[in-house]
Amino acid sequence: MTEITKLTIAEARAKLKEKAFSALELTNAYLEAIDAANPELNAYVAVTHDKARAMAEASDRRLAAGEGGALEGIPLGVKDLFATEGVHTQAGSHVLDGFEPRYESTVTANLWADGAVMLGKLNMDEFAMGSSNETSYYGPVTNPWRARGDNKALVPGGSSGGSAAAVASRLCAGATATDTGGSIRQPAAFTGTVGIKPTYGRCSRWGTVAFASSLDQAGPIARDVRDAAILLRSMASSDPKDTTSVMQDVPDYEAALGQSVKGLKIGIPKEYRMDGMPEEIEKLWQQGIAWMKDAGAEIVDISLPHTKYALPAYYIVAPAEASSNLARYDGVRYGLRVPGKDIIDMYEKTRAAGFGREVKRRVMIGTYVLSAGYYDAYYVQAQKVRTLIKKDFEDVFADGVDAILTPATPSAAFGIADEDMASDPVKMYLNDIFTVTVNMAGLPGIAVPGGLDANGLPLGLQLIGRPFDEEMLFRTAHVIEQAAGRFEPVKWW
């Protein structure tokens, strides 16, 4: 039964409807695959065998009755950042030890309401802070991709590294993920999967552990563009429980696939051509441009002049918001408590033991830039720069550009415990150089595989769209996918 884990969501959905196999059989096939592979890949931090089977059986009953939602019987993995009722929810952190929320996040509740089955919780960088999944308290995730002729373990990217690795290695049909600076698109690019960060406000943030509230946005990682469209339609909603959730109907994203891109204006921003960018990334970008041109799109050179300031502005705004959001982990209401001689000592010891190095670093930066005397110099300055970054995009969209095409990452996946990255936090941060602008401006962005590099590792292209025009991204990404084909790792795990 392992073959059925190779089906996309769209394919499995059709087979379930025609009763080629049951939802329970499909779920069991995935559970078997997880149990066999997880010791190698470490993609899951909790596997919910019993819950998965019970949900699958309920799906089978609905399917037998000719009922069933858009994702009926489809087994999914959930990033550990989403609150799942009665199930391990620790955001990859030691400080949330044992936390099992008494409520369900809006995004996951939407998926279950559509009939999806939960396989378990997926590994991630601690509190979504990282680009390699190495900051997780549960240890790094191993990328199912390896360079040709090399057994070296590579990172799957981060922070949604577990989600991307699980989708690429067929340990779930699709996964939820979140993206604050590139945490959906960078791991998707590193694993040959498709990941979309929708417009800020499209998916409810309610019940998602907060990192940087003005940047955080949930989205899916999937095997192909169609599956990403199917998943996003279910995940997105208008939620009265999130004040920044947009009150707009969710369109049928799947309907955008196959629509012609003839006459569309695709912008190519010159500022994304970075010094020292590997030749292969440039080649991939040119290939993407050629594909869009062949499909009839008009290619226009554009300028986004404040691009280089997005990453430094992000490293003020995101840590500032994180230092405030993470103040709640105090050893009182949930998770870890380390005893102290008084309450302050208890707080300080709990947070020292509970947070990893990267999280501490960001909380410290955030606390510093918000502290008396520095607020205007750092935080206000960064928020002004952010206004300018957003205006760059508004200007090109006002000129009639329909979508912007860029590389998704400045390199392919790198090794676990890479010394260069470990010695300099800024080097790791540069992974998000092409993705972070999109979060700063609140726009939607999709990463879609564009090909393999000389070592046989996947590389991704990114398309950026107007606010709430995810349909344009599915439409254009589908054209790339049709031209590039799909990429799967050779199974070694």
Next chain:
Amino acid sequence: MSVDIATVKHVARLARIAVDDADAERMTGELNAILGFVEQLNEVDVSGVEPMTSVIPMEMKKRQDAVTDGGKAADIVANAPATEENFFLVPKVVE
């Protein structure tokens, strides 16, 4: 701008994270690397630019001022490390 060890210890205190001298020294280097990186923002001319306050311009949703939730004290304290009769227990804070 850069920070020294005394500042790092002060910030750690504000952030309620216990640090020893070795931690503080290491963090000083790391924080200065990041602060050095963000320094380039000062090049940007921001005169007349409003700081961003809302990513997507929208009116804040409002709802009726009414109780819509509650009566679940047991759920609220269910995950707490120490509780007694639906109260959170903390070390003594008043003498």
